[in-house]
Amino acid sequence: MKAALDGIKVVDLTRVLAGPYCTMILADLGADVIKVEAPGGSDETRSWGPPFQNGVSAYYLCANRNKRSITVNLKTEEGREIIRKLTKEADVLIHNFKTGSMEKWMLDYDTMKTINPKLVYCSITGFGETGPDRHLPGYDYIIQGLSGLMSITGYEESGPIKIGVAMVDILTGLYSAIAIEAALYEREKSGQGQKIDMSLLDTAVSSLANVASNYLISGNVPKRLGNDHPNIVPYSTFKTMDGEMIIAVGNNRQFSTLCEIIGIPEVGYLEKYKTNDARVKNSKELTRIIENQLQLKPADHWITLFTQNQIPCGPIQTMDQVFTHPQIIAREMVVNFTHPEAGKVKLVGSPIKLSRTKVKMERHPPLAGEHTSEVLQQAGFSKDEIVKLMEEKIV
Structure with missing residues (x-):
């Protein structure tokens, strides 16, 4: 072909x-x-x-x-x-x-x-x-x-x-x-x-996508937010017992489920956190509440539970972890070549x-x-x- x-x-x-x-x-x-x-x-x-x-x-x-x-x-x-x-x-x-x-x-x-x-x-x-x-x-x-x-x-x-x-x-x-x-x-x-x-x-x-659009619509110059999202909360990195992980909650249902899983179901019903708009306004306080719970268990524990309950999440992998990940291997994202000078080399696949x-x-x-x-x-x-x-x- x-x-x-x-x-x-x-x-x-x-x-x-x-x-x-x-x-x-x-x-x-x-x-x-x-x-x-x-x-x-x-x-x-x-x-x-x-x-x-x-x-x-x-x-x-x-x-x-x-x-x-x-x-x-x-x-x-x-x-x-x-x-x-x-x-x-x-x-x-x-x-x-x-x-x-x-x-x-x-x-x-x-x-x-x-x-x-x-x-x-x-x-x-x-x-x-x-x-x-x-x-x-x-x-x-x-x-x-x-x-x-x-x-x-x-x-x-x-x-x-x-x-x-x-x-x-x-x-x-x-x-x-x-x-x-x-x-x-x-x-x-x-x-x-x-x-x-x-x-x-x-x-x-x-x-710049949504960040540029935010500025063009509001006129507000965006600040550096680190790993936080300007429009969605909780959507960032969070500290656990043994390191950081990513949580990317995209809607109110996911947030309510998250609160139940980490042991604070009542937080999901509070008016100041119930909607995404409210969570954005109260992001710092909410982040502290979530991290206090996450630090009770290691990252792998939470990733397993969140994945089972369809809460978008993931680890922060280093390069050695990336290129030994089963999904990366299955998708053929590492390819092998023989180079006349370098010898056998591994390259990132398409x-x-x-x-x-x-x-x-x-x-x-x-x-x-x-x-x-x-x-x-x-x-x-x-x-x-x-x-x-x-x-x-x-x-």
């Missing part, structure tokens, strides 16, 4: 995380992704570590499986001509160079669409290609601050805290994959490609589960330039031409 994006060719001029994560999703779904770096390898994540396995960065491995790799010197006209030739037969070109770079190299959308009118062209930048900040470089950490994400993460006493993963990069990769797939679908009807202008800042602001056109796991994260000769031959270059390009350090 063919994969969902079988037959789609992607020229990938991205590096680090947002772009490579996007193209890995497309590659997992069957697209032929050609990762382009400068000779020697120019994706910074190749050197980001530790940890390394036999000199190969764990960071690089996390976002580059299922791709082929070529190296091209984009600072030369001959190198840029290779990209134009590859793009002529491609469905998608994606890059994350600063605004203006592709225009300088004559690899911009207006130029490339004359070569290939059906091309879907995706630009990922920090701030987008319009607006006063369009020329500024964009980094996940900086965008977390600018977008307001850090202002709502952490506790009042802790100060602003970044999210523990480069989540803005990940979300931008996801949005970009969605946009590319939408443009490819639309092309089936119109026969035309189009340009996609993706911004880390736009993505981060869109991810969450996409399609019944017919299944996600593929065929190629290890490539060495820099591992497929240069193969890709150029397929693009029509002769062996002699490829040798000459290598001698002149064009590839």
Whole structure:
């Protein structure tokens, strides 16, 4: 059975995380992704570590499986001509160079669409290609601050805290994959490609979801609430006898049941806790009452009882617990690859589960330039031409 994006060719001029994560999703779904770096390898994540396995960065491995790799010197006209030739037969070109770079190299959308009118062209930048900040470089950490994400993460006493993963990069990769797939679908009807202008800042602001909506409707600047929820109580972490656990009560029935289970049924009937609105207003006092009861027993005791009674709850797992969890194993969220340098490596699997056109796991994260000769031959270059390009350090 063919994969969902079988037959789609992607020229990938991205590096680090947002772009490579996007193209890995497309590659997992069957697209032929050609990762382009400068000779020697120019994706910074190749050197980001530790940890390394036999000199190969764990960071690089996390976002580059299922791709082929070529190296091209984009600072030369001959190198840029290779990209134009590859793009002529491609469905998608994606890059994350600063605004203006592709225009300088004559690899911009207006130029490339004359070569290939059906091309879907995706630009990922920090701030987008319009607006006063369009020329500024964009980094996940900086965008977390600018977008307001850090202002709502952490506790009042802790100060602003970044999210523990480069989540803005990940979300931008996801949005970009969605946009590319939408443009490819639309092309089936119109026969035309189009340009996609993706911004880390736009993505981060869109991810504020209900918090942004709360501000836009009320005008109240949200405070850092730590693990608490601004609109729902009890919906947080709670201390037990042997550590913390999560309780996520979403309605009044669940709250009443919770109170019965932990031995304070009368609290569920008090007017100041009976409705969610009332619980939000009296959250600090209610949290103390709940924790006093929870600290009488260990977390596993409460998780078992709450789960049996359909009260949403869970532990706070460490990485070793996550990747030995039976559900994670059953869902094949760890996959094994053999890498020519790193040896046997474990990578996080894909969450996409399609019944017919299944996600593929065929190629290890490539060495820099591992497929240069193969890709150029397929693009029509002769062996002699490829040798000459290598001698002149064009590839």
